[in-house]
Structure formats: C-alpha cells, structure tokens
Amino acid sequence: MPELDSRILLSRLRLAALLLLGVVLCLAPYRHYKPASGLLEAVRERDFISIHTRNTPTTYYEGRHGPTGFEYELMRRFADFLGVSLTLDARHHIQSALDTVREEGDLAAASLPLDLTQQDLIYSRPILDLQPLLVYRRGLPPVNSPEGLAGLTIGTIRGSGTDRVLRELQAEHPELGWQESSDLEVAELLGRVENGSLDAAVLFEHQFRINRIFFPGVERGFPLGKPLTMAWAFPAQGGLGLQQEANRFLAGLQRDGWLDELVARHFGHDDYLEYVGARVFIDHLNERLPTYAELFREAARNTGFDWKLLAALGYQESHWNPEATSPTGVRGLMMLTLPTAGEMGVEDRLDPAQSVNGGARYLRQLKERLPESIQGDDRLYMAMAAYNVGLGHLYDARTITEEMGGNPDSWEDVREALPLLQKHEWHSKTRHGYARGGEPVIYVRNIRRYYEILTYVDRSQQQYLQLNELANGEDDGAPLFDIISPLL
CATH class of the missing domain: 1.10.530.10 (Lysozyme)
Incomplete structure (x- = not known):
C-alpha cells in the first residue's frame, strides 16, 4: 500500500506540474501582451504624461503667455487627447532625451529624426519633414553644391539627423570632413558661423527660417540630401499602447488640417522682415x-x-x-x-x-x-x-x-x-x-x-548674448565639437 500511495502521489505531482506548465504557457502570451498596453495604462492611472524635450524655439520655450513652441503645442494637445495632465523635462539635448526616455518618462519630443537603428525605442508616425540645409558665412564665395564644401570648416548637431546626412554625403565625397557636437543648439551653431568660428553649418530648413533674423551674417546655401522625418520616440519596453494612441492622435490632427496650420504658424513666416531691414x-x-x-x-x-x-x-x-x-x-x-x-x-x-x-x-x-x-x-x-x-x-x-x-x-x-x-x-x-x-x-x-x-x-537666447564671449575667446576650454575627418 505504501508503494501505491507513492505512485498516486507521484502521479498527482506530475499532473500538478502539467497544470502549472499549462498555466505558464497560457500566461506567456498574456505576459507578452500586458506590456504592450502597460505604459499607456500607467499614464492613465497616474493621470499625467511625462515628456522629455529641449528648450529651443522649434520645440518648447516660455513665451509671453506661458509655454509655447511647435512640439509643445502638440504635446499639450496629446495630453488633452489622453485626458491627463502634462509634465516636461526640457533640460535635454537630443541624445540625452533619447537616453533618458529609455530608462524613465513616457516619450521624447525634441525635434527627433526618425532613426530605426536606435536600440530599445519605437517611433510615432511622421510629424514633419526635415529638410537638411547648408548655410554659410556671408562674404564667402557662394556655396551652391557639395563640390563647394571642400576646405570649409563645417559644423552640425550630433544626433539631429544632419550628421547622418553628412556621413551619407561623405561616401560620395570622401574629401568631406566636419565637426559635430551634442552640446550646442541651432542658435549657437549659427552664431559660430557668423562670428567666423565655422565657415558653414548643416541644420534643417525650418530651423534656419525661424532663426535667420538673428543672424543676418549667415547665408542660405543649398538643400542637402532628401528630407528626413520628425517623430516622437517611446521606450520599447513600454509596449505599443501609447505609441498607437499617439499615432491615432497625429493622424486626426493631419486629417483635420490642424497640423498643417500649426506648421504654418510656427515655421511659415519667413517674412519677419525684409532681409536688409x-x-x-x-x-x-x-x-x-x-x-x-x-x-x-x-x-x-x-x-x-x-x-x-x-x-x-x-x-x-x-x-x-x-x-x-x-x-x-x-x-x-x-x-x-x-x-x-x-x-x-x-x-x-x-x-x-x-x-x-x-x-x-x-x-x-x-x-x-x-x-x-x-x-x-x-x-x-x-x-x-x-x-x-x-x-x-x-x-x-x-x-x-x-x-x-x-x-x-x-x-x-x-x-x-x-x-x-x-x-x-x-x-x-x-x-x-x-x-x-x-x-x-x-x-x-x-x-x-x-x-x-x-x-x-x-x-531663450542667452546663448545669443554669450556668442560674443565665445568669439572673444572666453571659453571654458572644453572641446565642443568632435572632428569627423575626411576619408581621404
């Protein structure tokens, strides 16, 4: 009888193991699915969405009537769309916004180029076309093509997408070299072109339009490569729920014409003043x-x-x-x-x-x-x-x-x-x-x-006033640019 009891016990243990395995197998898809809506559920449960951004005139800044900026208006409307409040961390540059959203926060909205090579991130649908543009210092011979870049000291912002375009161009023009930095914003980059620290810079066309009034010593050159795409970035481990809601929100704005209206309001007025004025x-x-x-x-x-x-x-x-x-x-x-x-x-x-x-x-x-x-x-x-x-x-x-x-x-x-x-x-x-x-x-x-x-x-341009100090050599000595050497 003891032997029979042991067989019964063993049989029951095997049955329990099989049942447990079945439960695990049944739960496996559920465990995989839950994170897919986990971040969205967390946002709604805590009643706010946390966004990492940049303090620039094209993203977010404090205006006369409070916070404003192209992406800020999108963020605010998205929070309203979700029925939650909005919290922002605007102390970032592009790479730090991406690095931080991987670990904390709900999304990064910082004039980010869509980059499918980024690890642990998923992106929203396209928001805005980003046309790379070469600009140069007034007084230099006109720069109208890649062939005119030889010998120029060129700067750009690392991670913005313009650095990627320069690398693609370097494959065709191996003599091309440039400098790139994560620590500068567009105003500082243009200021360095105007004061002679750089001969030229690569940025996006809409960024030049909104900043050119402050830098009359910088000339428009030529479009560089094909347009990139601005998008929002989400942590991949948060699943697809929040990204899908963002896509639904952005599609609605585009369908209603509000997105085009917002683009025109923020980037469409290149006629601030006649250029001589x-x-x-x-x-x-x-x-x-x-x-x-x-x-x-x-x-x-x-x-x-x-x-x-x-x-x-x-x-x-x-x-x-x-x-x-x-x-x-x-x-x-x-x-x-x-x-x-x-x-x-x-x-x-x-x-x-x-x-x-x-x-x-x-x-x-x-x-x-x-x-x-x-x-x-x-x-x-x-x-x-x-x-x-x-x-x-x-x-x-x-x-x-x-x-x-x-x-x-x-x-x-x-x-x-x-x-x-x-x-x-x-x-x-x-x-x-x-x-x-x-x-x-x-x-x-x-x-x-x-x-x-x-x-x-x-x-928002304390940097603008600091450019004269930089031009006069009052720098802290830290290298702002990494040098990308020509391939030849």
Missing part, C-alpha cells in the same frame, strides 16, 4: 537699444506694459533715434505730436527719458479709453493702432467692421476694415473722415514682430 534691426538692437533699455524698463514698471513691447513700439516709431523728426512734426524717440506731448506733460520731446515715459503713458491712456468689451490682445493691438492713426479713426473702423458683419471687438476683423478708410465710399460715411488706414495695420504687425524678436533674444 533684418540686418539693420540687429545692428540697432546691439548698438542703440542698450542706451535706452533701462528707460523702457522704468516706463514699463510705471505703466504695466512689457518693456520689450514699449521698445518695439519705439523702434517702429524712430529706430531708437531720440532726435528723429517727421515731416508732419512728430518728434523724438516715441515720435509724439506736440498736442500729445503737452497732454502727457512732456516738455522736451527730444529728451529720451521724457519721450519714452510720455509715449508709454499715452499708450496706456489709449488702452484704458477703449470699450470694456475689447479684451486681451485685441485691446492691446487696437491701442497700438490708435497710437498710430488716432482713436477717432479706430472707432470709425470699428463701425465699418460692424456694418460688414464683423466683430468690432476683434482686431482681426478691425484690421480688415481700417484700409477702407482710404476709400471715399467708406470714409465719407464716418465721423472722422479719411485716414491712411493701411498704415496702422502694418504698424501693429511690425511692432508685434519686433516684440517677438526682442522677447526671443531676451528670453
């Missing part, structure tokens, strides 16, 4: 603005405006020339009329301090006199238009806007009506008559552009 503006920014910047800051403290907005208005009025005088008799840095100067208590319109203070207080007065129904930026833009054309003509344009079925409290609608004040059929019906109504439209547009530039320089 851009060089003049940068020269004046460096040479004239430092003399008057504190006056603008003081006036801003007294009136509640951003000092850079007042500086932008001052540039539009006089190019920061305190002795400017127009044929119509307006004078000074803020180009005040004699009656306005008297109203603001300005005794000497050519005195920069009095002019800036008087102009800022006049702008505030105009803003305060507008109807309460005009809110936000619309109120500011209409106040600036009134600074140029007068409050009466602005009210006339609001009346025309209403007659045309538009919203008189919307600057976008009023700016369409202002040029009609130049036409007899319209201005003959208004209280204040004819006005050169097209001018305030251009006036406000220019101030907004100057303000964007000043904000960018003041905020």
Whole structure:
C-alpha cells in the first residue's frame, strides 16, 4: 500500500506540474501582451504624461503667455487627447532625451529624426519633414553644391539627423570632413558661423527660417540630401499602447488640417522682415537699444506694459533715434505730436527719458479709453493702432467692421476694415473722415514682430548674448565639437 500511495502521489505531482506548465504557457502570451498596453495604462492611472524635450524655439520655450513652441503645442494637445495632465523635462539635448526616455518618462519630443537603428525605442508616425540645409558665412564665395564644401570648416548637431546626412554625403565625397557636437543648439551653431568660428553649418530648413533674423551674417546655401522625418520616440519596453494612441492622435490632427496650420504658424513666416531691414534691426538692437533699455524698463514698471513691447513700439516709431523728426512734426524717440506731448506733460520731446515715459503713458491712456468689451490682445493691438492713426479713426473702423458683419471687438476683423478708410465710399460715411488706414495695420504687425524678436533674444537666447564671449575667446576650454575627418 505504501508503494501505491507513492505512485498516486507521484502521479498527482506530475499532473500538478502539467497544470502549472499549462498555466505558464497560457500566461506567456498574456505576459507578452500586458506590456504592450502597460505604459499607456500607467499614464492613465497616474493621470499625467511625462515628456522629455529641449528648450529651443522649434520645440518648447516660455513665451509671453506661458509655454509655447511647435512640439509643445502638440504635446499639450496629446495630453488633452489622453485626458491627463502634462509634465516636461526640457533640460535635454537630443541624445540625452533619447537616453533618458529609455530608462524613465513616457516619450521624447525634441525635434527627433526618425532613426530605426536606435536600440530599445519605437517611433510615432511622421510629424514633419526635415529638410537638411547648408548655410554659410556671408562674404564667402557662394556655396551652391557639395563640390563647394571642400576646405570649409563645417559644423552640425550630433544626433539631429544632419550628421547622418553628412556621413551619407561623405561616401560620395570622401574629401568631406566636419565637426559635430551634442552640446550646442541651432542658435549657437549659427552664431559660430557668423562670428567666423565655422565657415558653414548643416541644420534643417525650418530651423534656419525661424532663426535667420538673428543672424543676418549667415547665408542660405543649398538643400542637402532628401528630407528626413520628425517623430516622437517611446521606450520599447513600454509596449505599443501609447505609441498607437499617439499615432491615432497625429493622424486626426493631419486629417483635420490642424497640423498643417500649426506648421504654418510656427515655421511659415519667413517674412519677419525684409532681409536688409533684418540686418539693420540687429545692428540697432546691439548698438542703440542698450542706451535706452533701462528707460523702457522704468516706463514699463510705471505703466504695466512689457518693456520689450514699449521698445518695439519705439523702434517702429524712430529706430531708437531720440532726435528723429517727421515731416508732419512728430518728434523724438516715441515720435509724439506736440498736442500729445503737452497732454502727457512732456516738455522736451527730444529728451529720451521724457519721450519714452510720455509715449508709454499715452499708450496706456489709449488702452484704458477703449470699450470694456475689447479684451486681451485685441485691446492691446487696437491701442497700438490708435497710437498710430488716432482713436477717432479706430472707432470709425470699428463701425465699418460692424456694418460688414464683423466683430468690432476683434482686431482681426478691425484690421480688415481700417484700409477702407482710404476709400471715399467708406470714409465719407464716418465721423472722422479719411485716414491712411493701411498704415496702422502694418504698424501693429511690425511692432508685434519686433516684440517677438526682442522677447526671443531676451528670453531663450542667452546663448545669443554669450556668442560674443565665445568669439572673444572666453571659453571654458572644453572641446565642443568632435572632428569627423575626411576619408581621404
């Protein structure tokens, strides 16, 4: 009997082992499947998504109204799409964003090129075409083809995809060599081209468009190779769930046309300023603005405006020339009329301090006199238009806007009506008559552009101000570039 009991026990153990093996085999697909939605489930369970990015004008930066940037707007909408909040770590360059997302975080969105050779990462569907572009220092012979690169000191950003394009080009042109760095961003790269540390650089076309205003000494060369693709990167061990949701989200934006609209808004305005005007503006920014910047800051403290907005208005009025005088008799840095100067208590319109203070207080007065129904930026833009054309003509344009079925409290609608004040059929019906109504439209547009530039320089381009130090040799001695030697 003991022998029988032992056989029964052994049989039962074998059966238990088989059952356990069956359970393991049944669970194996489940264990494989669970991570496929694990990261997405974790994001929803903790109620936020963690994203690694870069602090650049094409990805994420702090704007006038808070965080902004092309990829930031996508990230924010994606978080809303998932129904969670958003946390960002913007202390990265490209490679560190990729390295970190492998270990922690949910995705990397840092103007990343799609690179299927990257280990332990999966990518979203394409977001944006990235066209590599060769740019070079103004004054060098034109560089229009790869053959013109011989002998030039070229720089690029490692991991951005442009380094990959250069390696492909080197296979056809073995004499080609360059320098690449993970520690520089586009503004610094362009600054080194302008100051002579580099002869040329390879970056992406949209990056040049958004930065070229700050580097008038850099010329556009030629497109280099075929476009690459921007995408988001996810940790492969997190499975496919989050990536699939991102693809569904991006496909919807593309289908609805919102993605194209976002691209146009962030990268489509290469007409910031006419190019000669851009060089003049940068020269004046460096040479004239430092003399008057504190006056603008003081006036801003007294009136509640951003000092850079007042500086932008001052540039539009006089190019920061305190002795400017127009044929119509307006004078000074803020180009005040004699009656306005008297109203603001300005005794000497050519005195920069009095002019800036008087102009800022006049702008505030105009803003305060507008109807309460005009809110936000619309109120500011209409106040600036009134600074140029007068409050009466602005009210006339609001009346025309209403007659045309538009919203008189919307600057976008009023700016369409202002040029009609130049036409007899319209201005003959208004209280204040004819006005050169097209001018305030251009006036406000220019101030907004100057303000964007000043904000960018003041905020996200501390590197821009440091370029002069680098040019003067005030470097820490650490090598910023790795040298990629020619194959020959």
